[in-house]
Amino acid sequence: MRTLAIIGSGPAGFYTAEAALKAMGDDIRIDIIDRLPTPYGLIRAGVAPDHQSIKAVSRRYDAVAKDPRVCFVGHVTVGKDVSIAELLDLYDDVVLATGAPHDRPLGIPGEELAGVMGSSAFVGWYNGHPDHAALAPPLDAETAVIIGNGNVAIDCARILAKTVQELQDSDIVNHALDPLSRSSIRAIHIMGRRGPHQASFTLKEVGELGELERATPLVRTEDFPPADADSTLETGQRRVVEVLRRYAGQGPDKSRPVTISLDFFLRPLRILGDGRVEAIELMRTRLDDEGRAVDTGETLTLPCGLVVSAIGYRTDPIPDVPFDERLGRFANEDGLIRPGLWCVGWARRGPTGTIGTNRPDGIAMAERIAGTPERHAADQPGDSAENRARKGLDALLTARGIEPTCFSDWQRLDAAEVARARAGAPREKIVTLDEMRALVAGEAQA
Template identity: 60%
Template sequence: MRHIAIVGSGPAGYYTAEAAQKQWGDNVRVDIFDSQPVPFGLIRTGVAPDHQAIKGVSRRYEATARLGNVRFVGNVMLGRDVSVPELQELYDAVILATGAPHDRKLDLRGDDLANVFGSAAFVGWYNGHPQFAGLDPKLSHDTAVVIGNGNVALDVARILAKSEEEFAESDIVAHALASLRGSAVRRIVILGRRGPHQVAMTPKELSELAKLTRAHPEVDPADLPDVAEDAALETGLRKSMAHLRAFAAGQARPGTDAVTVEFDFFGAPRAILGDTRVEAVEVERTRLENGKAAGTGETYRIPAGLVVACIGYQTSPIPDVPFDEQGGRFANVEGRIAPGLYCVGWARRGPTGTIGTNRPDGFAIVEKIAADMQDGSGKPGRPGFDALAEERGIEVVRFTDWQKIEEAEIANARQGAPREKFVAVEQMIEASHRV
């Protein structure tokens, strides 16, 4: 028998559990820990609330979760409730699938002003992550600046741009919907240091900006490279360029013009200005030099009352685990950290790739564990952890408890919405006690 602890119940955690089940069948016991009482990581708290089809991937993880030899162990935080050496005493292999939940810092003068947020916090707020549910961003100014040129920036801009009716079938949490209902934001500037050929935005996400009922995207035609240069791009980026060109040509105006989403290319933020709260972003015009943004010395200001920086994430360091500061992830060689200790998903690679990218990652790490661990070592596994949890008075949330939480969330949904999420750990635990 092999006893495996996976820490993190996001896509990487569940794909790894699926792979372990395929590798060892009945000869493995997998415990999937999570600091939250609810599973699925960024599927619940990252993926946009109006992307329900994408969130549907969690049904696949449920199939794995229901297997008798895979167990969800929620409400247990590695580094707070249990340590890495303790898990290593109990399990043959410990796999860190803790993702990359922290914002990369903007590191600009004024980045600590009120109403300047990183995307982990802002996205966590509208998705009901307990850590960020109380964020309370002020949407009282007509302009918001979203820094970054990836899909997360598009998610944030789209959420700010949508009308209340457009959230009807989403699971955006009630506090965010109420705040957006009263929002004064009418101009959303997506600020990118480089140009259209350097975006990390996918065609599908861009196409959604052309379908909003009260907002339309704007691109300055002068920012577009010569159309002949698109031919050398890889297919996805070429399709994204087609959308940006359509935006520049004014072909994406299906609804009213109440809100604009402006792409401000070749602009590097240099400072956030304001007294106690953000009042403007100072930007330096750039040009491309060898693919990099070089400042031109020309500056301008965007008056704004909200800034959301969507510039990437990093893993949280955990005691006893070597950390790669530069990469913002655990120090590892192809997922191996130390004997018996592994990492997978965003905790291994850093914050890149789609949900699906984590599947081959999960299968690859299980192959490595299979090569490293010839036979079970007789470690205690589940009963050992259960004894420790009882001794420490940890209230563990099981998958069946999560199902009760989910049932209550579905029952609480406003009309047309799939669920109304609990946004506080205590509410989740309370719902898990219901019969």
């Protein structure tokens, strides 16, 4: 019997579990441990609330969680409640699938001002992540700036731009929908250091900007290279650029009060303000012969009351796990950290790729584990490996006064969220750990 502790219940954790069940059949027991009582990682707390069809992938993960060989252990933070050494003692293999929850800093003066925040916090706020439920981003200014040229930047802009009616059937939490309904923001700027050819947007996200009820996308014609340069792009990027060119040709639509400007060739220099953000100073850039952004020397200042940086993420280090500071993820060789300790998904490769990218990653991880001898194979003949792992973890947590939650607890939370949803919405999320704990404890008593 092989025992596996997977730390993190996002896509990487679930795809690894799914593949391990397939690769090792009846000879495997898997505990999926998450710091939250709610599973699914960024599917719940990152993917945009108005993209419900993408969130539906969690149904596939449910099938894994309900498998009798799998146990979901929620509300346990590895590295704090239980150490890596303790887990390695109990389980044959420990797989870190902890994602990359921290924003990469901008590294410019003024970043600490109120009203400047990372996309992880901003997205976590509107998605009801307990860490960010109390964020209260300022929405009382006319202008918001979002730094970054990827889909997360577009998600943030779209949520700021949509009407309440457009968000009604999403699972955006009410604590975000209410203030957004009173938002004064009318000019939203998405900024990138390079041009339309280099942007990391995908077609669906760019296309949606043109379908908003009260917002128009704006792009400067002079930011594009000559049209024949588009033929050098691969198909996906060429289509994105086609849509951006269409937006550039359209110009502002006076019937729509909100603008989303895709501002290329700008680099943030510093954020200005007295206590809170009042403006951002920018350097205009251009591409050098190698395709890198270089300064032109021309600077400009844009008044704004909210700055969201969406320039990438870093993994949260865990004590005694080697960390690659430069890349912001666990130091690993093809997923192996040291014998018995592995990493997968964003914790392995950094914050790149889609949900689907984590599937081959999980399959490769499970195959590597299956092909490696069990570390505890000869240990403790009197006790089964399964018991050693499960009972051992339970004993450790009980001794520390930690009450883990299980998958049926999540199912109760899920049902409670669905039951209290506003009209048309799939759920109203519970956003504090206290409320989650109380609900689970109350249900258990009942």
